Amino acid sequence: MSIHNDSEFKSALDQLPVAEQRKLAARFAQSVSPLCKDSRVAAAIEAGLQSVTGDDKLTPIYNAVRGVCVESYTECGHMADWANQAGHFVAEAAAACVMPEVALHGANPAWDAAMRARMARTCASIADGSGTETSEAKNQYHLLDEYLNA
Amino acid sequence: MTVNEILTWVRGPAMQFALVIFFLGVVVRILEMWLLGRTPDLSLARRSGFIPGLRTVFHRSIPAPGLLQRQPLVYLGGYTFHLGFFISLIFFAPHIQLFYGVWGIRWPGLPAYLIDFVAVVSIAALVALLVHRFVNPVRRYLSNGGDYLAWLVTFLPLFTGYLVAHESVLPYAQMLTLHILSVELLLIVLPFTKLTHSFTLFLSRWYNGAMAGRKGVAS
Amino acid sequence: MSAKALEHGINAFVEQIDRPVASFFNSCVHCGMCADACLFYTETGDPKYTPIHKLEPMRKVWKQKFTFWGKLMYKLGLSKPVTEAELEEWEPLVYDSCTLCGRCSLVCPVGNDITYMIRKAREGMVAAGHAPDGLKGATIRAVEIGSPMGVTWKTVQAQIKHTQENTGLQIPVDQKGADYMVIMSSMEIVNFPEYLGSLARIFKEAGISWTICSDATEATNSGIQIGSSDIAAQLVQRIVDGAEKLGVKYVISPECGHAYTAIRWEGPNLIGRPYPFEVIHILELLDQLREQGRLRTEGTETARMSFHDPCQLVRRGGLVEQPRRLLKMVASNYVDMPDPGIWNWCCGGGGGVSANDRADALQLRVFSRKKSQLDTARVETLVTCCANCRIVLEDGLEHYQMAIPVVGLTETLAKHLVTTPQETAKTETEQGEG
Numbered sequence: 001m002s003i004h005n006d007s008e009f010k011s012a013l014d015q016l017p018v019a020e021q022r023k024l025a026a027r028f029a030q031s032v033s034p035l036c037k038d039s040r041v042a043a044a045i046e047a048g049l050q051s052v053t054g055d056d057k058l059t060p061i062y063n064a065v066r067g068v069c070v071e072s073y074t075e076c077g078h079m080a081d082w083a084n085q086a087g088h089f090v091a092e093a094a095a096a097c098v099m100p101e102v103a104l105h106g107a108n109p110a111w112d113a114a115m116r117a118r119m120a121r122t123c124a125s126i127a128d129g130s131g132t133e134t135s136e137a138k139n140q141y142h143l144l145d146e147y148l149n150a
Numbered sequence: 151m152t153v154n155e156i157l158t159w160v161r162g163p164a165m166q167f168a169l170v171i172f173f174l175g176v177v178v179r180i181l182e183m184w185l186l187g188r189t190p191d192l193s194l195a196r197r198s199g200f201i202p203g204l205r206t207v208f209h210r211s212i213p214a215p216g217l218l219q220r221q222p223l224v225y226l227g228g229y230t231f232h233l234g235f236f237i238s239l240i241f242f243a244p245h246i247q248l249f250y251g252v253w254g255i256r257w258p259g260l261p262a263y264l265i266d267f268v269a270v271v272s273i274a275a276l277v278a279l280l281v282h283r284f285v286n287p288v289r290r291y292l293s294n295g296g297d298y299l300a301w302l303v304t305f306l307p308l309f310t311g312y313l314v315a316h317e318s319v320l321p322y323a324q325m326l327t328l329h330i331l332s333v334e335l336l337l338i339v340l341p342f343t344k345l346t347h348s349f350t351l352f353l354s355r356w357y358n359g360a361m362a363g364r365k366g367v368a369s
Numbered sequence: 370m371s372a373k374a375l376e377h378g379i380n381a382f383v384e385q386i387d388r389p390v391a392s393f394f395n396s397c398v399h400c401g402m403c404a405d406a407c408l409f410y411t412e413t414g415d416p417k418y419t420p421i422h423k424l425e426p427m428r429k430v431w432k433q434k435f436t437f438w439g440k441l442m443y444k445l446g447l448s449k450p451v452t453e454a455e456l457e458e459w460e461p462l463v464y465d466s467c468t469l470c471g472r473c474s475l476v477c478p479v480g481n482d483i484t485y486m487i488r489k490a491r492e493g494m495v496a497a498g499h500a501p502d503g504l505k506g507a508t509i510r511a512v513e514i515g516s517p518m519g520v521t522w523k524t525v526q527a528q529i530k531h532t533q534e535n536t537g538l539q540i541p542v543d544q545k546g547a548d549y550m551v552i553m554s555s556m557e558i559v560n561f562p563e564y565l566g567s568l569a570r571i572f573k574e575a576g577i578s579w580t581i582c583s584d585a586t587e588a589t590n591s592g593i594q595i596g597s598s599d600i601a602a603q604l605v606q607r608i609v610d611g612a613e614k615l616g617v618k619y620v621i622s623p624e625c626g627h628a629y630t631a632i633r634w635e636g637p638n639l640i641g642r643p644y645p646f647e648v649i650h651i652l653e654l655l656d657q658l659r660e661q662g663r664l665r666t667e668g669t670e671t672a673r674m675s676f677h678d679p680c681q682l683v684r685r686g687g688l689v690e691q692p693r694r695l696l697k698m699v700a701s702n703y704v705d706m707p708d709p710g711i712w713n714w715c716c717g718g719g720g721g722v723s724a725n726d727r728a729d730a731l732q733l734r735v736f737s738r739k740k741s742q743l744d745t746a747r748v749e750t751l752v753t754c755c756a757n758c759r760i761v762l763e764d765g766l767e768h769y770q771m772a773i774p775v776v777g778l779t780e781t782l783a784k785h786l787v788t789t790p791q792e793t794a795k796t797e798t799e800q801g802e803g
Contacts (some may be wrong), residue, residue, distance in 0.1 A: 006537065063772065066795050070767040074559055076757040077507035077591065077724020080518040080559045088560075103772060105672040105750070115535070119562060121530040135534055175437075182435050183391040192637035194647065198688055207478060215475040215582050215712055220405045228478075230402070288401035291416035297399050342438040347378050350395040355480030357389045362474075362482075365634065366687030367711060 003141040012144060013110045022048050022097050025113035027143050029093035032136070034122040036087035040064040043096045048097030048109075055100040062098045065091055082127035089120035114140050152300025153323045160330045168334035174340025175350065183350070195364035202363020203356040205262075210355045213369045223282050227275040235308060238265055242311075262315070269312045276305050296343050306332035372773050373577065375453050376499025382430040382451075385489035393486060393498060397421055398480040399442035403473040403483055408715050409466040412735040420473035420483045423462045426451045427490045433743055436647070451498075460499045463490055465728035469627075469717035470680040491596020500595050501725035506653030508591040510562040515607070517591045517724070518555035525586050528558055533568045538573055543615065544580035549654070550646075551581050552588040552608055552632075554625035556756035564624060564756075567783030571655070574788060575663040579621075585611025588623050590631035601631060608632060612702050622650045624777055626681030626719055626755040633686065650682065652754055652781055656691040659698065662756035666785040669701035672750040675743070676705070676778075679755035696778060698754055699785045704744040714738045718761030736765030743773060754778040 001010050013021060026048025033045055044065040052058060072088035073082045093116035096109045114137075121136035151159075213225050215281055239245055241260040250256040260268075283289045310329040313319050320328070340346065347354075361367035404410040404419040416422070429451050430604055432439035442448035472481040494500055507517035514521060529540045541547060544609065549572075557564045574581050585608045592601025612620050622629045633648045658664035676696055682688045689710055697703055708714060717735045722728045743751065751766075751773050762775045 006535065059772075063770070066772075067767060070763050073760045073763070074518060075723050075760060076556050076589075076718070076722065077503060077517045077594075079506075079510065080520060080524075080555070082524070085559060100772070102776065103518075103749070104674075105670065117562070118531065118535065123529055124560070125525045137534055152382045157546070159540075178437050179395065182437065183388055186386060186388045186391050186435065188388045189638065192641070192643050193634045195645065196639075210478060211478050212477075214402075215708065217402060217405055217476055221402060222403060224400055225478075244491060244743065284399065286421050287414070288404040288410070289767065292399040292401060292419060292422060294399075296426050300398075341438075344395075344570060347396040347398050350392050351479040352397040353392045353470075354748075358480040358482045359473060361389075361485065367684060367687070367689065369711075 003144055006017045006137070009079065009114070009137075009144060010108075010111055012116075012148065013108055013114075017112070018101075018104070018109070019051050021108055023051055024144065024147060025093070025097040025137060026107040027072050028110065028117045028140055029097060029114045030091065031139055031143065032086075032090050032124075035083075035120050035124050036090035036094075038087070040068050041087075041091050041092045044094035044098045048094070052098070055102055056092055057080060058098045060100060062100055065095045065098065069095055082123045086120045086123035086127060089116045089123060092116040094121065103142040128148070153327070157323055157327045157330075160327050160334070163290075164334055165330065168337040172337040172340060175338075176346075179341050179346055180349075184355075185347045189352070191361075191364070197364060199360030199362075199364035202359030202368065203358075206359025206369055207352055207355045210358070221286075222279075223278060227279045227282070230275040231272045231279065231304075231308075234268045234275065235304070237268045237309065238272065238311065239310045241265065266315065269308055273308050273312065276301065276308070278284070278304075297338065301347050303332070303343075304345070307336055308358075323335040374496075374498045375451075375456070378456060378493045378499070379451060381431055381496035382427050382490070382493035382586070383434055385492050386427070386431050386435060389482065390486055390489065391425075391431060391435060393481040393483070396430050396481060400476055402476055407474040407730070408468075408470070408472070408717060408735045408738050412737050413731075414464070417462060418445060418466045418534050419465060419754075420467070421481070422469060422700060423459065423467055424483070424486050424490055424715075426455055426459050427486065427493060430493075435556045444517060448775070456494060456497050456499045457684070460494060460501070461702070461727070463487060463494055464501050464504065464721060464725060466520075468601050468680065468715050468717065468720035470710075470719065471685045472715070473769035475711065476685065476741055487607070488593075488596065492598060495596045501727055502719070503727070504591065504721045504723040506593045507721075507724045508595050511589070511591040512600060516555040516558075516587045517589060518559055520558050520587070522583055522586065525553075525558055525581075527581075528562045528565060529581070531562060532569060536566045538567050538569045540569055541580040544578075544585050545615050547578045547580035547615065547617055549577060549579040549619045549621050549649075550585070551579055551623070552614050552619050552628075552673070553586055554589045554628050555587060556625060556754055558586075558622055560760065561756050561777060561780070562623075563780045563783075564777065565736045567777075567780045568651070570783050570786055570788065571658075571664065574665070574786060577654075577658075578672070580615060580617070582615055584614070587749070588625055588628035588632065590628060591721075593627055593631045593709040594724065598639055598671070601635065605632060605636040605639050609636070609640060610646060611622070612644070617646055619647050619649045619654075620644075621654060621765050622648055622780075623629065624651060624754045624756055624779060626679040626686075627770050628756065629686050629688075630681045645799055650688055650691075651681070652688050652691040652695060655695055655779065655782065659695060665784060665787040666698050667697050667787050668785050670774070670781070670785075671702060672749065673702045673748060674700040674708070674747055674750045674752055675703070675748040677716065677739070677751055677753040677758060677783060678710060679753060679758050680713075680715050682754065683713065684711040692754060692778060695782060699781055700752070704748070704749065705745050706742040708742065714742060716758045716761040719755075720755060723757055730765055733765060735762075736768065740769050740771065741767060747772055751775045752781060 070093040093113040096112040118136040242265045243259040310332045314325045409418040431444040472485045511517040590604045717732045
């Protein structure tokens with residue numbers, strides 16, 4: 001099977017168990033991780049890839065990466081630094097991987113991470129002025145395809 | 151001059167003088183305010199602000215949620231002395247007699263012992279509020295000479311009035327003289343201090359309610 | 370600052386003093402209740418944050434220019450004029466410890482609209498050159514670049530392209546004769562681009578005819594925040610020009626508090642004429658669509674959700690009922706925090722405060738009030754509809770180590786949107802250029 005659009009993408013993701021959603025979330029975040037050098041983000045992505053479970057383990061990693069998210073927001077009235085903004089969305093994608101069970105409330109970490117990763121790519125392309133010729137979405141369909149067919 | 155001559159002067163020319171200052175002062179204050187004008191609001195209103203304005207004139211007397219608990223004395227003490235002041239002024243027989251002499255209309259009064267009680271409670275409330283003004287950090291920070299002057303000229307008529315009725319400190323004629331003088335002092339001072347709130351508060355509340363009301367907010 | 374600058378400041382105060390201002394100053398009895406309503410006093414206990422006290426320089430000018438006794442005292446030299454030093458001392462009071470939230474105006478027993486006066490006082494401060502650097506920078510960027518955050522049409526185009534790819538929908542640009550013109554705050558373009566995608570999807574389902582205007586994308590108004598009517602008018606005029614050029618019936622104000630105040634309530638007064646179009650807030654439109662059955666949702670959020678009322682939209686804007694009506698469509702476990710609706714407490718960052726780094730520590734400190742509200746209501750997810758509130762809330766929550774996600778109302782509705790099949794069939798590869 002091959003993923004061509006977001007409807008197929010989302011429905012395939014929704015069918016996976018949470019542990020696998022987290023793994024894929026981590027893969028999506030990993031794809032854009034060069035845009036953010038913070039070690040807390042790397043730790044969160046790693047935890048996602050390793051399918052770390054249990055809120056006792058996830059919570060400290062989540063809190064740490066949320067810290068990066070909050071630090072990297074561009075505040076109202078401040079000059080937007082698009083490279084920094086890209087890093088912000090990478091952190092958000094990484095946070096989605098390790099959101100504790102108790103806070104998930106039915107959300108799909110993989111979908112959330114995918115959306116954030118796409119925003120990270122868009123911000124990066126604004127930063128370097130290259131436009132958005134390369135679509136992160138296509139990468140993500142690829143990643144999911146590979147994962148499902150493996 | 152004899153005591154009676156002073157009293158006659160205080161009731162007569164001095165009172166006229168005080169009333170003239172009072173009326174002139176109030177008129178000037180109103181004009182100074184009114185002539186500033188107000189540019190019409192060109193934004194599209196959700197509704198007319200007129201009724202909401204009127205509503206707020208009355209409704210604003212009700213303490214906002216949580217604030218009565220935070221500052222009970224400000225509200226309770228404030229309402230007590232305001233109400234007490236007006237009850238003593240309007241429903242005390244000698245005052246009714248005075249107004250009848252001036253305007254030719256009279257109305258039923260309250261028994262003297264009740265007015266007594268109201269006066270004492272009002273005086274107590276005023277004293278409590280003065281203490282609060284020293285003790286509460288915000289009020290102490292904000293307060294200036296004008297606040298203390300306003301307190302004094304409000305306190306004196308109530309206090310001297312109570313003493314007139316009880317002839318305890320001075321004989322009747324002297325105490326009455328002081329009482330009327332205190333009223334004249336209040337009249338002269340009112341237009342030039344925060345006591346102007348006695349008539350401007352209606353306009354302020356109306357503006358508040360109208361400006362919020364035209365946006366659809368019940369303030 | 371020069372003597373000339375001080376003179377400009379005093380003149381600006383004089384210009385701003387109108388009949389309501391005089392009535393308010395005449396009525397103040399120094400009861401101090403405004404302090405008990407103000408976040409900055411209740412959370413710090415510092416009486417200098419008393420709202421009416423923030424107006425002291427303007428009050429002095431009123432007294433000395435517009436009252437008999439004040440004029441007399443001034444002439445006799447018994448009353449001193451406002452000084453440079455005073456304006457400098459008052460600058461943090463007027464800008465760091467006031468978000469124009471409006472709570473003080475709701476509680477004043479004599480009815481003073483203190484917020485109205487602080488907005489006017491800022492005109493004097495800015496004319497004298499006394500405004501926070503961060504806000505000055507934001508305002509300069511707004512005028513020169515078109516956005517206080519440096520967003521350009523190019524960046525908007527990139528976000529449009531991103532949105533088109535994600536939603537599979539075309540974003541209309543510069544469509545003459547469309548019914549609705551969408552403007553956005555820079556905050557949404559930079560931090561919450563999902564807002565545009567949410568709009569696109571909701572409007573598609575509801576059959577709304579809409580467009581973005583390439584000349585007028587920016588909704589925020591730094592002029593309002595810093596207190597410069599000239600600049601505020603300039604920024605509003607851009608939107609008006611765009612809307613008139615495209616001949617739209619409505620301009621949709623986005624999820625940003627002060628943007629609404631600027632375009633909806635101050636705008637016509639700034640430019641000196643009513644608009645030939647109507648301003649509608651996105652929540653008003655969504656609520657209308659809900660009523661007409663054109664906004665259909667399915668499924669609900671299970672988290673214990675509460676709503677943070679943005680001050681400029683609810684208390685100062687009049688959108689009191691709409692947010693909860695909309696949120697309850699998708700929140701099965703909704704609770705109000707203490708002091709909801711028009712009584713809610715400010716996030717602490719509005720009115721230019723978040724553009725002002727000097728106010729950072731104070732902003733975080735007074736967040737304790739919001740924390741207390743959230744703790745009492747045991748909120749699990751917080752919903753709001755102002756992009757600045759969102760970030761200020763997240764900042765505060767992080768500072769106080771509270772793990773409560775903050776989400777936007779429009780995007781939450783869009784998440785649960787009932788979509789007709791055709792929309793989902795379009796692939797991202799079939800979408801054209803932005």
